[in-house]
Amino acid sequence: MPSVVPDADPAPRDGSLPAAALAELGSRPFGFYVHVPFCRVRCGYCDFNTYTAEELGDGASRTTYADQVIAEIRLARRVLGEADLPVGTVFFGGGTPTLLPAGDLERVLAAIGAEFGLAADAEVTTEANPDSVDAARLEQLRAGGINRISFGVQSAVPHVLATLDRTHDPARVPGVVAAARAAGFDQLSLDLIYGTPGETAADWERSLTAALACDPDHVSAYSLIVEEGTALARRVRRGELPMPDEDDLAEKYAVADRLLSAAGLRWYEVSNWARDEGARCRHNLAYWRGGHWWGAGPGAHGHVGGVRWWNVKHPAAYARRLAAGESPAHGRELLDAETRRVERVLLELRLAEGLAIDALDAAGRAAIAAQVDAGLVRAEPLTAPDPRVVLTDRGRLLADLVVRALLP
DSSP: OBSOOOOOEEOOTTOOOOHHHHTTTTSSOEEEEEEEOBOSSOOTTOOBSOBOHHHHOTTOOHHHHHHHHHHHHHHHHHHHTTOOOOEEEEEEEESOGGGSOHHHHHHHHHHHHHHHOEEEEEEEEEEEOTTSOOHHHHHHHHHTTOOEEEEEEEOSOHHHHHHTTOOSOGGGHHHHHHHHHHHTOSEEEEEEEEOOTTOOHHHHHHHHHHHHHTOOSEEEEEEOOOOTTSHHHHHHHTTSSOOOOHHHHHHHHHHHHHHHHHTTOEEEETTEEESSGGGSOHHHHHHHTTOEEEEESTTOEEEETTEEEEEOSSHHHHHHHHHTTOOOEEEEEEOOHHHHHHHHHHHHTTBTTOEEGGGSOHHHHHTHHHHHHTTSEEEOOTTSSSOEEEEOHHHHHTHHHHHHHHOO
16 A cells, blocks of 8 residues: 555544445445555565564564454444445455465454455455465465465566565566466466666566466556655666656557467456456456445555545554554545546546446536547447447557546
Protein backbone atom coordinates (compact mmCIF):
# COMPACT_ATOMS: atom_id res chain seq x y z
CA MET A 1 0.00 0.00 0.00
CA PRO A 2 1.30 3.53 -0.74
CA SER A 3 2.96 5.22 2.22
CA VAL A 4 1.14 8.53 1.73
CA VAL A 5 -2.52 8.70 2.75
CA PRO A 6 -4.91 11.54 1.84
CA ASP A 7 -6.23 14.17 4.19
CA ALA A 8 -9.86 13.54 5.13
CA ASP A 9 -12.22 13.15 8.05
CA PRO A 10 -11.06 11.22 11.12
CA ALA A 11 -12.48 7.70 11.35
CA PRO A 12 -14.66 6.73 14.34
CA ARG A 13 -12.68 5.02 17.09
CA ASP A 14 -14.95 1.99 16.88
CA GLY A 15 -14.61 1.79 13.08
CA SER A 16 -18.35 2.04 12.54
CA LEU A 17 -19.71 2.76 9.06
CA PRO A 18 -22.81 4.76 8.05
CA ALA A 19 -26.05 2.81 7.69
CA ALA A 20 -26.27 3.81 4.02
CA ALA A 21 -22.91 2.15 3.32
CA LEU A 22 -23.83 -1.02 5.20
CA ALA A 23 -27.07 -1.22 3.21
CA GLU A 24 -25.01 -1.80 0.05
CA LEU A 25 -23.30 -4.90 1.45
CA GLY A 26 -24.01 -7.96 -0.67
CA SER A 27 -24.65 -5.94 -3.81
CA ARG A 28 -21.04 -6.30 -5.01
CA PRO A 29 -18.22 -8.83 -4.55
CA PHE A 30 -16.58 -8.72 -1.12
CA GLY A 31 -12.91 -9.41 -0.46
CA PHE A 32 -10.11 -8.93 2.03
CA TYR A 33 -6.77 -7.24 1.46
CA VAL A 34 -4.21 -8.13 4.15
CA HIS A 35 -1.17 -5.87 4.22
CA VAL A 36 2.07 -7.37 5.53
CA PRO A 37 4.43 -4.39 5.94
CA PHE A 38 7.73 -6.25 6.38
CA CYS A 39 10.69 -6.34 4.01
CA ARG A 40 14.25 -7.57 4.34
CA VAL A 41 15.53 -4.49 2.50
CA ARG A 42 13.86 -1.34 1.18
CA CYS A 43 13.85 -1.13 -2.62
CA GLY A 44 14.88 2.31 -3.84
CA TYR A 45 11.79 2.86 -6.02
CA CYS A 46 9.19 1.61 -3.52
CA ASP A 47 6.68 4.02 -2.01
CA PHE A 48 4.67 1.35 -0.17
CA ASN A 49 4.12 1.31 3.58
CA THR A 50 6.91 -1.11 4.47
CA TYR A 51 9.49 -1.51 7.23
CA THR A 52 12.73 -3.41 7.64
CA ALA A 53 13.51 -5.02 10.99
CA GLU A 54 15.69 -2.02 11.90
CA GLU A 55 12.84 0.42 11.21
CA LEU A 56 10.13 -1.27 13.26
CA GLY A 57 11.11 0.12 16.65
CA ASP A 58 9.40 -0.75 19.92
CA GLY A 59 5.84 -2.00 20.02
CA ALA A 60 5.86 -3.86 16.69
CA SER A 61 6.95 -7.40 15.95
CA ARG A 62 6.57 -9.92 13.15
CA THR A 63 5.95 -12.65 15.72
CA THR A 64 2.72 -11.06 17.01
CA TYR A 65 1.55 -9.56 13.73
CA ALA A 66 -0.83 -12.34 12.70
CA ASP A 67 -2.67 -12.05 16.03
CA GLN A 68 -3.14 -8.32 15.46
CA VAL A 69 -4.56 -8.86 11.98
CA ILE A 70 -6.89 -11.53 13.35
CA ALA A 71 -8.11 -9.00 15.93
CA GLU A 72 -8.91 -6.59 13.10
CA ILE A 73 -10.76 -9.31 11.18
CA ARG A 74 -12.96 -9.87 14.25
CA LEU A 75 -13.50 -6.12 14.47
CA ALA A 76 -14.55 -6.15 10.79
CA ARG A 77 -17.21 -8.72 11.57
CA ARG A 78 -18.60 -6.54 14.35
CA VAL A 79 -18.58 -3.42 12.17
CA LEU A 80 -20.22 -5.11 9.19
CA GLY A 81 -22.91 -6.76 11.28
CA GLU A 82 -24.67 -9.98 10.42
CA ALA A 83 -24.80 -9.54 6.65
CA ASP A 84 -24.07 -12.75 4.76
CA LEU A 85 -20.71 -11.92 3.16
CA PRO A 86 -18.85 -14.95 1.87
CA VAL A 87 -15.39 -13.74 0.92
CA GLY A 88 -14.63 -14.22 -2.77
CA THR A 89 -11.03 -13.04 -2.77
CA VAL A 90 -8.21 -12.63 -0.27
CA PHE A 91 -4.97 -10.89 -1.21
CA PHE A 92 -1.87 -10.91 1.00
CA GLY A 93 0.21 -7.94 -0.20
CA GLY A 94 3.17 -6.04 1.09
CA GLY A 95 5.87 -5.68 1.78
CA THR A 96 6.76 -9.33 1.55
CA PRO A 97 3.99 -11.48 3.01
CA THR A 98 6.11 -14.59 2.75
CA LEU A 99 8.50 -13.23 5.38
CA LEU A 100 5.84 -14.37 7.85
CA PRO A 101 5.69 -18.08 8.64
CA ALA A 102 3.28 -19.92 6.35
CA GLY A 103 1.34 -20.91 9.46
CA ASP A 104 0.68 -17.25 10.28
CA LEU A 105 -0.84 -16.61 6.85
CA GLU A 106 -2.90 -19.78 7.25
CA ARG A 107 -4.21 -18.57 10.64
CA VAL A 108 -5.22 -15.21 9.16
CA LEU A 109 -7.01 -16.93 6.29
CA ALA A 110 -8.74 -19.28 8.76
CA ALA A 111 -9.93 -16.28 10.78
CA ILE A 112 -11.46 -14.71 7.67
CA GLY A 113 -13.19 -18.00 6.95
CA ALA A 114 -14.43 -18.36 10.53
CA GLU A 115 -15.88 -14.84 10.70
CA PHE A 116 -17.26 -14.45 7.17
CA GLY A 117 -16.96 -17.76 5.35
CA LEU A 118 -14.90 -18.30 2.21
CA ALA A 119 -16.66 -18.80 -1.10
CA ALA A 120 -16.19 -22.31 -2.48
CA ASP A 121 -14.13 -20.91 -5.37
CA ALA A 122 -12.35 -18.19 -3.36
CA GLU A 123 -9.20 -16.80 -4.97
CA VAL A 124 -6.48 -16.50 -2.31
CA THR A 125 -3.30 -14.75 -3.46
CA THR A 126 0.00 -14.03 -1.83
CA GLU A 127 2.76 -11.87 -3.19
CA ALA A 128 6.27 -13.27 -2.84
CA ASN A 129 9.81 -12.32 -3.72
CA PRO A 130 11.74 -15.06 -5.54
CA ASP A 131 14.26 -15.19 -2.69
CA SER A 132 11.65 -15.32 0.10
CA VAL A 133 10.38 -18.85 -0.61
CA ASP A 134 11.69 -22.31 -1.37
CA ALA A 135 9.99 -25.57 -2.32
CA ALA A 136 9.12 -26.45 1.28
CA ARG A 137 7.65 -23.02 2.03
CA LEU A 138 5.62 -23.09 -1.18
CA GLU A 139 4.17 -26.46 -0.24
CA GLN A 140 3.21 -25.08 3.18
CA LEU A 141 1.54 -22.04 1.65
CA ARG A 142 -0.47 -24.15 -0.76
CA ALA A 143 -1.48 -26.59 1.97
CA GLY A 144 -2.61 -23.61 4.06
CA GLY A 145 -5.21 -22.57 1.48
CA ILE A 146 -3.36 -20.08 -0.73
CA ASN A 147 -4.06 -20.99 -4.35
CA ARG A 148 -2.57 -18.09 -6.32
CA ILE A 149 0.95 -16.65 -6.08
CA SER A 150 2.39 -13.48 -7.57
CA PHE A 151 6.18 -13.23 -7.81
CA GLY A 152 7.83 -9.81 -7.86
CA VAL A 153 10.36 -10.49 -10.62
CA GLN A 154 10.59 -6.92 -12.00
CA SER A 155 13.50 -7.70 -14.36
CA ALA A 156 15.74 -10.53 -15.53
CA VAL A 157 18.72 -8.19 -15.99
CA PRO A 158 21.15 -7.82 -13.07
CA HIS A 159 22.09 -4.18 -13.68
CA VAL A 160 18.40 -3.19 -13.87
CA LEU A 161 17.66 -4.99 -10.61
CA ALA A 162 20.64 -3.25 -9.02
CA THR A 163 19.27 0.17 -10.00
CA LEU A 164 15.96 -0.80 -8.39
CA ASP A 165 17.78 -2.10 -5.28
CA ARG A 166 16.26 -5.53 -5.84
CA THR A 167 18.37 -8.23 -4.21
CA HIS A 168 17.16 -11.50 -5.75
CA ASP A 169 19.17 -13.48 -8.29
CA PRO A 170 17.19 -13.56 -11.56
CA ALA A 171 18.69 -16.95 -12.36
CA ARG A 172 16.72 -18.36 -9.43
CA VAL A 173 13.31 -17.37 -10.77
CA PRO A 174 12.65 -20.35 -13.10
CA GLY A 175 13.36 -22.82 -10.31
CA VAL A 176 11.08 -21.03 -7.85
CA VAL A 177 8.30 -20.86 -10.43
CA ALA A 178 8.71 -24.58 -11.15
CA ALA A 179 8.53 -25.29 -7.42
CA ALA A 180 5.29 -23.29 -7.19
CA ARG A 181 3.85 -25.34 -10.03
CA ALA A 182 4.90 -28.54 -8.29
CA ALA A 183 3.29 -27.34 -5.06
CA GLY A 184 -0.04 -27.14 -6.88
CA PHE A 185 -0.88 -23.43 -7.10
CA ASP A 186 -3.89 -22.90 -9.34
CA GLN A 187 -2.58 -19.66 -10.82
CA LEU A 188 0.89 -18.16 -11.08
CA SER A 189 1.58 -14.49 -11.85
CA LEU A 190 4.78 -12.54 -12.50
CA ASP A 191 5.21 -8.79 -11.94
CA LEU A 192 7.54 -6.81 -14.21
CA ILE A 193 8.67 -3.16 -14.27
CA TYR A 194 9.85 -1.33 -17.38
CA GLY A 195 11.52 2.03 -17.86
CA THR A 196 14.21 1.76 -15.19
CA PRO A 197 17.04 4.23 -15.89
CA GLY A 198 19.70 2.41 -17.91
CA GLU A 199 17.34 -0.31 -19.14
CA THR A 200 17.75 -0.76 -22.91
CA ALA A 201 15.17 -2.11 -25.32
CA ALA A 202 17.16 -5.34 -25.43
CA ASP A 203 17.13 -5.53 -21.63
CA TRP A 204 13.34 -5.24 -21.57
CA GLU A 205 12.89 -7.89 -24.26
CA ARG A 206 15.23 -10.15 -22.28
CA SER A 207 13.04 -9.73 -19.18
CA LEU A 208 9.86 -10.46 -21.11
CA THR A 209 11.39 -13.50 -22.79
CA ALA A 210 12.61 -14.84 -19.45
CA ALA A 211 9.20 -14.33 -17.89
CA LEU A 212 7.42 -16.09 -20.74
CA ALA A 213 9.85 -19.00 -20.52
CA CYS A 214 8.34 -19.65 -17.07
CA ASP A 215 4.92 -20.13 -18.72
CA PRO A 216 2.98 -17.88 -16.31
CA ASP A 217 -0.80 -17.71 -16.23
CA HIS A 218 -0.71 -13.95 -15.66
CA VAL A 219 1.74 -11.08 -16.13
CA SER A 220 1.55 -7.55 -14.75
CA ALA A 221 3.84 -5.02 -16.44
CA TYR A 222 4.07 -1.55 -14.91
CA SER A 223 6.01 1.49 -16.01
CA LEU A 224 8.44 2.77 -13.40
CA ILE A 225 7.10 5.77 -11.50
CA VAL A 226 9.58 7.91 -9.60
CA GLU A 227 7.74 8.52 -6.34
CA GLU A 228 8.62 11.49 -4.14
CA GLY A 229 10.36 10.55 -0.93
CA THR A 230 12.02 7.43 -2.32
CA ALA A 231 15.75 6.80 -2.68
CA LEU A 232 15.26 6.63 -6.45
CA ALA A 233 13.70 10.10 -6.49
CA ARG A 234 16.65 11.47 -4.55
CA ARG A 235 19.07 9.95 -7.05
CA VAL A 236 17.14 11.47 -9.95
CA ARG A 237 17.05 14.85 -8.22
CA ARG A 238 20.83 14.74 -7.71
CA GLY A 239 21.33 13.99 -11.41
CA GLU A 240 22.72 10.50 -10.79
CA LEU A 241 19.92 8.91 -12.84
CA PRO A 242 17.63 10.29 -15.56
CA MET A 243 13.86 10.43 -15.28
CA PRO A 244 12.08 7.71 -17.28
CA ASP A 245 11.39 8.89 -20.83
CA GLU A 246 7.74 8.88 -21.92
CA ASP A 247 8.52 7.80 -25.50
CA ASP A 248 10.70 4.98 -24.19
CA LEU A 249 7.92 3.86 -21.85
CA ALA A 250 5.41 3.83 -24.71
CA GLU A 251 7.72 1.78 -26.92
CA LYS A 252 8.36 -0.73 -24.15
CA TYR A 253 4.65 -1.07 -23.43
CA ALA A 254 4.05 -1.85 -27.10
CA VAL A 255 6.80 -4.48 -27.04
CA ALA A 256 5.28 -6.04 -23.93
CA ASP A 257 1.84 -6.23 -25.51
CA ARG A 258 3.24 -7.75 -28.70
CA LEU A 259 5.31 -10.45 -26.99
CA LEU A 260 2.75 -11.30 -24.33
CA SER A 261 -0.06 -11.50 -26.89
CA ALA A 262 2.05 -13.71 -29.16
CA ALA A 263 2.55 -16.06 -26.21
CA GLY A 264 -1.20 -16.38 -25.68
CA LEU A 265 -1.69 -13.85 -22.89
CA ARG A 266 -4.36 -11.22 -23.56
CA TRP A 267 -4.71 -7.85 -21.92
CA TYR A 268 -7.74 -7.44 -19.68
CA GLU A 269 -6.58 -4.25 -17.91
CA VAL A 270 -4.10 -1.75 -19.28
CA SER A 271 -1.17 -3.19 -17.29
CA ASN A 272 -2.31 -6.80 -16.93
CA TRP A 273 -2.39 -9.83 -19.22
CA ALA A 274 -3.87 -13.29 -18.55
CA ARG A 275 -3.87 -16.71 -20.19
CA ASP A 276 -7.66 -16.88 -20.10
CA GLU A 277 -10.58 -15.43 -18.16
CA GLY A 278 -9.96 -17.80 -15.26
CA ALA A 279 -6.41 -16.50 -14.86
CA ARG A 280 -7.47 -12.87 -14.40
CA CYS A 281 -6.89 -11.50 -10.91
CA ARG A 282 -10.41 -11.40 -9.51
CA HIS A 283 -9.31 -9.44 -6.46
CA ASN A 284 -7.97 -6.57 -8.54
CA LEU A 285 -10.98 -6.72 -10.85
CA ALA A 286 -13.13 -6.04 -7.79
CA TYR A 287 -11.11 -2.86 -7.17
CA TRP A 288 -11.48 -1.71 -10.76
CA ARG A 289 -15.21 -2.47 -10.79
CA GLY A 290 -15.99 -0.68 -7.53
CA GLY A 291 -16.38 -3.72 -5.30
CA HIS A 292 -16.31 -3.88 -1.51
CA TRP A 293 -13.28 -4.95 0.48
CA TRP A 294 -11.84 -4.71 3.97
CA GLY A 295 -8.20 -3.66 4.15
CA ALA A 296 -6.45 -5.14 7.20
CA GLY A 297 -3.00 -4.08 8.41
CA PRO A 298 -1.05 -0.83 8.84
CA GLY A 299 -1.91 1.71 6.14
CA ALA A 300 -4.38 -0.66 4.45
CA HIS A 301 -7.38 0.87 2.69
CA GLY A 302 -10.92 -0.48 2.68
CA HIS A 303 -14.10 0.44 0.83
CA VAL A 304 -17.77 -0.33 1.48
CA GLY A 305 -20.75 1.44 -0.06
CA GLY A 306 -18.99 4.66 -1.01
CA VAL A 307 -17.00 4.95 2.24
CA ARG A 308 -13.24 4.63 1.86
CA TRP A 309 -11.00 4.45 4.92
CA TRP A 310 -7.39 3.75 5.77
CA ASN A 311 -5.54 2.51 8.82
CA VAL A 312 -2.77 4.13 10.82
CA LYS A 313 0.53 3.63 9.05
CA HIS A 314 3.05 2.39 11.59
CA PRO A 315 2.84 -1.21 12.84
CA ALA A 316 3.39 -0.06 16.45
CA ALA A 317 0.46 2.39 16.29
CA TYR A 318 -1.63 -0.30 14.63
CA ALA A 319 -0.82 -2.75 17.44
CA ARG A 320 -1.63 -0.18 20.14
CA ARG A 321 -5.05 0.59 18.68
CA LEU A 322 -6.06 -3.06 18.52
CA ALA A 323 -4.67 -3.83 21.99
CA ALA A 324 -6.93 -1.06 23.32
CA GLY A 325 -9.96 -2.57 21.60
CA GLU A 326 -10.16 0.28 19.10
CA SER A 327 -10.32 0.37 15.33
CA PRO A 328 -6.96 1.00 13.64
CA ALA A 329 -8.73 3.22 11.07
CA HIS A 330 -7.15 6.68 10.89
CA GLY A 331 -9.17 8.60 8.31
CA ARG A 332 -11.98 8.15 5.84
CA GLU A 333 -13.83 9.74 2.93
CA LEU A 334 -17.56 9.62 2.23
CA LEU A 335 -17.79 9.63 -1.54
CA ASP A 336 -20.73 11.44 -3.07
CA ALA A 337 -22.49 10.16 -6.18
CA GLU A 338 -20.50 12.31 -8.58
CA THR A 339 -17.15 11.27 -7.09
CA ARG A 340 -18.16 7.63 -7.36
CA ARG A 341 -19.13 8.16 -11.00
CA VAL A 342 -15.83 9.85 -11.82
CA GLU A 343 -13.86 7.04 -10.16
CA ARG A 344 -15.89 4.51 -12.10
CA VAL A 345 -14.87 6.18 -15.36
CA LEU A 346 -11.22 6.35 -14.29
CA LEU A 347 -11.05 2.65 -13.44
CA GLU A 348 -13.45 0.86 -15.75
CA LEU A 349 -12.13 2.53 -18.88
CA ARG A 350 -8.83 0.69 -18.24
CA LEU A 351 -10.53 -2.69 -18.66
CA ALA A 352 -10.70 -4.63 -21.93
CA GLU A 353 -14.48 -4.83 -21.50
CA GLY A 354 -14.54 -1.04 -21.49
CA LEU A 355 -16.83 1.44 -19.82
CA ALA A 356 -20.60 1.47 -20.01
CA ILE A 357 -21.52 4.66 -21.81
CA ASP A 358 -24.26 5.35 -19.28
CA ALA A 359 -21.50 6.12 -16.75
CA LEU A 360 -20.74 9.29 -18.75
CA ASP A 361 -22.64 12.54 -18.42
CA ALA A 362 -23.95 14.39 -21.46
CA ALA A 363 -20.65 16.22 -22.05
CA GLY A 364 -18.70 12.98 -21.80
CA ARG A 365 -20.98 11.23 -24.29
CA ALA A 366 -20.61 14.15 -26.67
CA ALA A 367 -16.80 13.79 -26.45
CA ILE A 368 -16.78 10.17 -27.59
CA ALA A 369 -16.93 10.93 -31.33
CA ALA A 370 -13.68 12.93 -31.24
CA GLN A 371 -11.93 10.09 -29.41
CA VAL A 372 -13.18 7.63 -32.02
CA ASP A 373 -11.95 9.90 -34.83
CA ALA A 374 -8.55 10.10 -33.10
CA GLY A 375 -8.34 6.32 -33.05
CA LEU A 376 -8.19 6.16 -29.26
CA VAL A 377 -11.47 4.35 -28.55
CA ARG A 378 -14.11 2.32 -30.29
CA ALA A 379 -17.70 2.82 -29.24
CA GLU A 380 -20.78 0.69 -29.63
CA PRO A 381 -23.96 2.36 -30.88
CA LEU A 382 -26.23 3.81 -28.23
CA THR A 383 -28.92 1.48 -29.56
CA ALA A 384 -26.92 -1.59 -28.46
CA PRO A 385 -28.21 -3.44 -25.36
CA ASP A 386 -25.21 -2.36 -23.26
CA PRO A 387 -23.30 0.27 -25.24
CA ARG A 388 -19.68 0.61 -24.16
CA VAL A 389 -16.59 2.60 -25.02
CA VAL A 390 -13.35 0.60 -25.23
CA LEU A 391 -9.75 1.71 -25.55
CA THR A 392 -7.95 0.82 -28.78
CA ASP A 393 -4.33 -0.34 -28.73
CA ARG A 394 -3.22 3.26 -29.26
CA GLY A 395 -5.74 4.43 -26.69
CA ARG A 396 -4.14 2.27 -24.03
CA LEU A 397 -0.95 4.29 -24.44
CA LEU A 398 -2.94 7.49 -23.94
CA ALA A 399 -5.53 6.28 -21.44
CA ASP A 400 -5.10 9.28 -19.14
CA LEU A 401 -5.72 11.63 -22.08
CA VAL A 402 -8.89 9.75 -22.99
CA VAL A 403 -10.16 9.91 -19.40
CA ARG A 404 -9.64 13.67 -19.33
CA ALA A 405 -11.58 14.00 -22.58
CA LEU A 406 -14.51 11.95 -21.26
CA LEU A 407 -14.61 13.81 -17.95
CA PRO A 408 -14.73 17.40 -19.25
